[in-house]
Amino acid sequence: MKRMRDTPNRDRPREKLAERGPQALTDAELIALLLGRGTKARDVRQVAGDVERYLKSVKDSPSYNELLEIDGIGSAKACEIMACFELGRRYLGNDGVSGHRIACPEDVLPLVAEWRDRKQEYFFCITLNGAGEVIERHIVTVGILNQSLVHPREVFAEAIADRAASVILVHNHPSGTLEPSTQDLGITRQLVEAGSILGIRVLDHVIVTKKGYVSLKELGHL
Template identity: 40%
Template sequence: MEKNKTPLSSLPRERLLEYGVQALSNQELLAILLRTGSKKYNVMELSGLVLTTFPSLYELKNASLNELQQISGVGQIKAIELQAMIELGYRIHRSNQPKFGKVITSFDLAQQLIDEMKDFSQEHLLCLYLNTKNEVIYRKTLFVGSVNQSVAHPREIFREAVRCSAARIICSHNHPSGDPTPSENDRAFTRRLKQCGEMMGIEILDHLVIGNAKYVSLREEGFWD
């Protein structure tokens, strides 16, 4: 037996790390999920046996616990794990991207954000990530800082946009003083965001500055002209 030979059970994992999950065959994916083989079969052989017993994924999807356990090397635990994996995959397939309302106007959005942010004693930078229909698919507070200080970097904002496949972004931050008048730093930060967005093909729809009972939209102010 060759020394230091990589075990068959780890090969699919290594291939996934090197080439990505889409490069793996059904047998390799199943071997990763099964994790271990049996006394008679290694994990690759066992996954091959499962796929031979159920030649199509459709048949595997509809296999009962009893049918799975008829396969040599698949006991109750592995049968349960396989059914759980199949059901989870089915639920993932049926799932939709969560949405948190649709942005119609900056005014309507700002009224919601005033209620949410007006009493914060520190600056909060909140980003809303939208799809092409202006539906909010993700929102995240990316920075909480001391009063009148903001050091958030555009890369943090766009990293989240890429992660959730956003087409557009609206940024908002509060002024704890209650006065929403944009500072020069606010304008410079917005300018950087717009430039980054143009390079990445992700539109910055607006930057809202939230005060005690008022707001300023840098887009409405003409900053986008």
Template identity: 40%
Template sequence: MALEERPREKMLNNGEKSLSNAELLAIILRTGTKKQSVLELANYILNKDSQGIRWLKDITVQELCEIDGIGISKATQIKAALELGIRISSAKPTKYKVANPWDIYKYYMESLRYLNKEIFKIILLNTKNEIICDIDVSVGTLNMSLVHPREVFREAIKRNSNKIILMHNHPSGNIEPSNEDKNVTLRLIKCGDLIGIEVIDHIIIGDGLYYSFKENMII
């Protein structure tokens, strides 16, 4: 391989965006094996599963070590680089103003889209529509027995938030609300009305998609 075509030199000359997934992975791996160049090893790893690069997110260090040419050092380097990328993409600004459902989707998508369990959150807003905080209310399939109004509104009252957004993820990736999703939402809206806390939306996060109850005129 010509010097200028090697991943590291290519990055230095043209920037990281010019590199393929295999070339980026090759830089992390640094060396190949006696039988494979580092780029061939990187391509082998990425093509080992039909999901491509995405399958690396869930694979363990131990499973990576089962791949010929990958030891503890390379496996931990791969997982550390992936985790750093995930943390950067999900890092939150200190003050974030919400103008529409898209703003919520952008803010939370990376931290929710790959979860294997359904998590129901409430997002507390101040009078400027800035996020105060978010609270995990329940884990598991959303239903009225798991989501009690007391748990939903207690933190809002404590933190003087008079408006909240409901949010949960669908691990399946399908963002269409179930009947139970709708029933829970309408129940919480009624409870919020009684105590003066407005439920301004319920947003479902899928894999790269979102569903807003407000945009779809359910709220």
């Protein structure tokens, strides 16, 4: 595992969050950002990885004593983690993403509502379980889309981690036009083929704007 100090500045959690927002960070990166640093014996990425695995294993809020059992977590960090969970519970409650059922393209819109009128293009991968329920919404890229930026590796890495059965791709058009570009169609074909190899179906690719949306599946491109 690459140590944080060996990671280019642009790929470090703090710089990624400042440039792309907290939604662009993985769980482990968010935890690493919260921890700030590791110990002499363990890099912050290692400690964050252990914390992430622990958090995924608990059903409710983390336990103070169990956090202390993680190598690299002391009393202060355990309290900070628990405080973050409590603040999230008080202010946010249900995130409106996990468990959301997707039955038609229109069901995607609430999940990307705040990005529909952004001045940059945001490309999302929404992962779903076998029942068609949302596991998570991931931002893959920010900026002009092309096949070198929207690489299958980046799109499906989180889907594999989520153990997703399928994904729905979404991106916004700052121009306001709902007409899929040649680039949009090329990216879609590439990702459908990659998903087929991985056993993760691409159910749809939805283009959204402030005024509407279009489904590439409904247009016959999937």
